[in-house]
C-alpha cells in the first residue's frame with residue numbers, strides 16, 4: 001500500500017463530567033486524530049497524549065511535532081505492506097510511544113479494511129464481547145464519591161476502579177467496600193506514593209482488591225518489587241511499562257503480577273500484542289487500560305481486549321460515560337453482563353463523522369498530497 005497523505009486533526013472534547021486523578025482534574029479531553037490515506041482507503045488512529053505532561057511526558061504539542069515533522073514524512077510515498085513495516089521504520093525513534101501508536105493504528109485500520117476483516121479478527125481475537133469496568137475519578141467529598149459509584153453500579157458496571165491519592169485512600173476504599181461488599185474493586189494511585197507508604201498498602205490488603213495499580217514512581221520497577229514482597233494484593237503496573245522489554249524486566253524481578261496494557265503507552269498495537277503474548281506465556285493476567293478515548297481509540301482497545309489473556313475487565317466504558325457527542329459512530333453501549341461488544345465490521349468498525357469532527361477541531365495539518 002502506498003501512503004499518499006496523512007492529516008492530523010487536533011480536537012478538544014468536553015467530558016460529560018470532570019475526571020480527577022492524583023495528578024489533577026480534567027474537564028476537557030484534547031486529542032490528535034491521525035487520518036491516513038493509502039490506495040483509495042482512509043484509516044484513522046487516535047493519539048492519547050494529554051493536554052500537559054502529567055500522566056506521561058507526551059503532550060498534544062509534542063505529538064503534533066513528532067508526527068508532523070518526523071513520523072508522517074517517514075511514510076509518505078512509501079510502500080508499506082504490513083503494520084510491521086511501520087514498526088520497523090519507527091524502530092530508531094526514541095520515546096514518543098503515543099505518537100508512534102497513533103500512526104500505527106491508522107495503518108492497522110487500512111490494513112484490516114484491505115483484508116476485509118475486523119481489526120479484532122485480524123490480530124487473533126477470541127471473544128465477541130469483552131468484560132469491562134469503569135474508572136471513577138476522585139470526587140470532592142466521600143458522599144459525592146459514593147454517589148458517583150452508585151450511579152455506575154446501577155448502570156451495570158460489575159468492576160469499579162477507584163483513583164486514590166495520599167489522604168484519599170484507606171478510608172474511602174473501606175467505605176466503598178462496606179457499601180458494596182462483593183463488587184470487583186481495584187485502586188489506581190497514578191504514582192502518588194513512595195515505599196514509605198507500605199503500611200497503608202498493607203491495610204488495603206484487608207479490602208479484597210483485585211489489584212493495586214501503579215502505586216509508586218512512574219519509571220520505577222525496583223521499589224515496586226520491594227512493595228510487592230510486602231503485600232498480598234497483586235500490584236499492577238501502568239505508567240512504568242513502556243515496551244515489551246519493560247514488561248519482561250518487571251516480571252523478571254516480580255515488580256508486578258498484573259499488567260495494564262495501553263496501546264499508546266507501549267508504542268502501538270504490535271507492542272501491545274507482544275506484551276500480551278509475553279504475559280500469557282508467564283501466566284500473568286493483563287487488562288486493557290483506557291485514556292478517555294473517543295470511539296476511534298475505544299474501537300482499537302476493544303479489538304486488543306478480545307485477545308485470550310485479557311482475563312481482567314478493561315477500563316473500556318460505554319461511550320456515554322465520556323462524551324455527549326463522540327466524533328465517530330457507532331457509540332459503544334454496556335451489555336447486561338458488564339461487557340461491550342467488539343466491532344466485527346472491516347477495519348476498526350467505527351466511522352468518523354466529519355461535521356462532529358469540525359465542531360470540536362482546533363487545528364489541522366496535512367503531510368503529503370492531501
Ligand code: OSB
Pocket residue numbers: 055134135188190238289290291292293315316317
Ligand atoms: O491511569 O488509567 C489511568 C485516564 C487518563 C490517564 C490515565 C488513566 C486514566 C483512566 C481512565 O483511568 C480510564 C478510561 O479511559 O476509562
Ligand code: MG
Pocket residue numbers: 188190213214238239260289
Ligand atoms: Mg492507571
